Amino acid sequence: MSEIIIGNLLSPAVLFFLLGIIAAICKSDLKFPKGISEALSIYLLLAIGIKGGIELSKYSIEEVFVPIIGVLFLGFSIPIFTLLILRFIKLDLENSIGLAATYGSVSIVTYGAAVSFLDKIGTPYEGFMNALVALMESPAILLSLILLKVLEKNKQLAGISPSQSMGIISSSPWIDKEVIKESLFGKSILLLIGSLLIGLVLGEGAIPMVKPLFIDLYGSVLILFLLNMGLIAGERIPEVKKYGVKLLLFGLLSPLLFGSLGVLVGTYIDLSLGGATLMGVLAGSASYIAAPAALKTSVPNANPSIYLGLALGVTFPFNLIVGIPIYFEMAKFMQ
Numbered sequence: 001m002s003e004i005i006i007g008n009l010l011s012p013a014v015l016f017f018l019l020g021i022i023a024a025i026c027k028s029d030l031k032f033p034k035g036i037s038e039a040l041s042i043y044l045l046l047a048i049g050i051k052g053g054i055e056l057s058k059y060s061i062e063e064v065f066v067p068i069i070g071v072l073f074l075g076f077s078i079p080i081f082t083l084l085i086l087r088f089i090k091l092d093l094e095n096s097i098g099l100a101a102t103y104g105s106v107s108i109v110t111y112g113a114a115v116s117f118l119d120k121i122g123t124p125y126e127g128f129m130n131a132l133v134a135l136m137e138s139p140a141i142l143l144s145l146i147l148l149k150v151l152e153k154n155k156q157l158a159g160i161s162p163s164q165s166m167g168i169i170s171s172s173p174w175i176d177k178e179v180i181k182e183s184l185f186g187k188s189i190l191l192l193i194g195s196l197l198i199g200l201v202l203g204e205g206a207i208p209m210v211k212p213l214f215i216d217l218y219g220s221v222l223i224l225f226l227l228n229m230g231l232i233a234g235e236r237i238p239e240v241k242k243y244g245v246k247l248l249l250f251g252l253l254s255p256l257l258f259g260s261l262g263v264l265v266g267t268y269i270d271l272s273l274g275g276a277t278l279m280g281v282l283a284g285s286a287s288y289i290a291a292p293a294a295l296k297t298s299v300p301n302a303n304p305s306i307y308l309g310l311a312l313g314v315t316f317p318f319n320l321i322v323g324i325p326i327y328f329e330m331a332k333f334m335q
Contacts, residue, residue, distance in 0.1 A: 011109070012219075012223050013109075013219070013222050013223055013226050014226075014312065014316075016223045016224075016226050016227040016230065017226040017227065017229060017230040017233075017288075017308075017312060018230060019227060019230060020226070020227045020228065020229065020230020020231040020232075020233070020234060021230045021231075021233055021234035022230075022234070023230070023231055023234065024230070024231050024232075024233070024234025024235045025234050030231065031231070032227075032228045032231065037228050037296075040221060040224055040225040040228060040293075041225070041293040041294075041296050042187075042191060043214075043221050044221065044222065044225055044289060044290065044293045045191040045192045045195070045290065045293050045294065046191055046195045046214065047195075047214040047215075047218050047221075048134060048137055048192065048195075048289065048290050049134070049137075049138075049191065049192045049193065049194065049195030049196040049198075049199065050195040050196070050198060050199035050206070050210055050214055051134060051199065051214065051215065051218075052131065052133070052134020052135060052137065052196050052199060053134070053195065053196040053197060053198060053199020053200035053201070053202075054199040054200075054202070054203060054204060054206060054207065054210075055130055055131040055134060055199075056131040056134065056135060056196075056199075056200050057199065057200050057201075057202075057203035057204065058128075058131070058203075058204070059127075059128045059131060063128060064128050064131065064132070066269050066270075067126070067128060067129075067132055067269060067271070067275075068132070068135060069269075070265045070266065070268075070269045070279065071132045071135055071136045071139075071279075071282070072135075072139055073265060074104075074136065074258075074261065074262055074265060074279075074282065074283045075104055075105075075135075075136050075138070075139030075140050075143075076104075076139050076140070076143050077261075078100075078103060078104040078140060078258050078261070078283060079100035079101065079103070079104035079140045079143050079144050079147070080100075080143075081257075081258070082096075082099055082100040082103050082104065082254070083096055083097075083100050083147065085250065085254070086099060086100075086250070089243065089246040089247075089250070091243060091247075093148070093151060093152070094148075094299055094301040094302045094303075095302050095303055095306050095307070097144050097145070097147065097148045097295075097299055097302060098144075098291075098295050098299055098302030098303070098306060098307035099250075099306065099307050099310065100140065100143075100144045100147070101140050101141045101144035101145070101287075101291045101294065101295055101299075101307075102286050102287050102288070102291040102292070102295075102307040102308075102310070102311050103140075103254055103258065103286045103287075103311075103315075104139070104140020104141070104143070104144065104291075105136065105137050105138075105140045105141060105286070105287035105290055105291040106133055106136050106137060106282050106285050106286075106287055107285035107286055107287055107288060107289075107311070107315075107316060107319070108133060108289065109316070110281060110285040110316060110319045110320065110323075110324075111133050111278065111281055111282065111285065113319075113320055113324060114277065114278055114281040114324045114327075115278070117324050117325070117328070118274045118277065118278070118328075123273055123274040123277070123328075124272060124274050125271075125272055125273075125274030125275045125277070125278055126271060126272060126274075126275045129275055129278045129279075132282065133282065134196065135196075136282050137192065137287065137290040137291075138189070138192050138193055138196065138290075140291070141189060141192065141290065141291055141294045142189050142193070145189060145294075145298055145299070148299060187298075189294070189298075192290065192294065222289065225289075225293065226288070229288075229292055229296075229304055229308055232296075232304045232305075233303075233304040233305040233308050233309055234305070243306070247306065247310060248314060250310070251310040251311075251313075251314030251315050251318070252314060252315075252318055254315070255284040255285070255286075255315050255318055255319055255323050256284070256323070256326070258283045258284050259280040259281070259283055259284025259319075259323060259326070259327050259330075260280070260284075260330060261283055262279045262280040262281070262282055262283025262284060262327070263276050263277070263279060263280035263283075263327055263330045263331050263334060264334065265279055265283070266278070266279030266280065266331065267331065267334040267335060273328075273331050273332060273335055276331035276334070276335065277324075277327050277328045277331045280327030280330060280331060281319070281323070281324060281327055284315075284319060284323055284327060285315065285316075285319055285323075286310070286311035286315045286316070287311065288308055288311040288312045288316065291307070291311075292304065292307065292308050292311075295307065
């Protein structure tokens with residue numbers, strides 16, 4: 001287990017993220033042109049979506065229908081739970097949405113570490129779990145952006161600024177066509193879901209064409225993206241101080257809460273011990289790839305130091321060190 005922890009914490013992606021933070025703290029003149037920064041986000045959303053769609057195409061709907069329902073439940077419920085929790089620590093709307101999308105989505109690296117953990121102890125799991133990883137990337141991001149549009153609209157109608165309240169206070173309809181349109185057809189969700197559907201339709205036949213760009217180069221582009229996110233996060237670290245302890249506790253306790261929910265759902269839908277463990281990992285992890293790529297363009301006022309700093313600096317190492325074994329023991333106890 002120690003090899004998994006060290007290997008992931010010392011991965012190039014994480015180290016380049018830290019390099020970006022150091023560069024920002026040291027007032028380096030290192031900057032990413034806006035166009036390149038935007039291109040990196042678009043690339044990652046397309047790559048994640050199309051790879052997930054291809055993986056999902058390998059299974060029949062009968063095999064994955066119930067697990068998909070379980071994943072969608074987690075993907076839509078965790079952002080709502082996150083917003084309710086953050087209401088009590090009075091975090092502003094944009095950053096609350098950022099954390100809702102981040103913690104409702106998943107960490108592919110944490111999932112990979114969990115798979116290695118199960119392989120090492122000889123515990124099998126369902127093959128379609130790999131497809132569910134990509135499927136769970138989108139719901140939380142979509143719901144979070146919809147909630148942002150709804151809450152902003154209702155607060156504007158009520159004459160209250162977004163940072164003063166997070167409740168739905170308007171007497172107007174809770175949601176309208178414009179909110180749905182802006183949320184579903186914003187570039188982040190459009191690219192992520194659209195590319196997933198394309199991958200699903202084309203299946204493995206698309207691999208020869210997409211492999212050179214979206215598979216072979218994925219890790220290298222991810223390094224550039226996280227270096228840029230490190231620069232952004234480092235510039236905004238001082239903004240985190242006013243929330244320090246509360247956010248730290250959220251980053252440590254929310255994985256246990258959401259991971260327990262994931263294990264419970266996995267057990268309820270009759271997944272194996274390994275499958276239920278991985279469902280817990282999906283629910284308990286936090287995205288530092290897909291969600292930040294979407295948030296950077298859709299919620300630019302959200303502070304990357306908060307949503308990316310918590311995901312990478314607190315929840316990620318917590319899950320690698322103690323979270324994965326805890327989810328496994330929970331699944332074993334429930335079964």
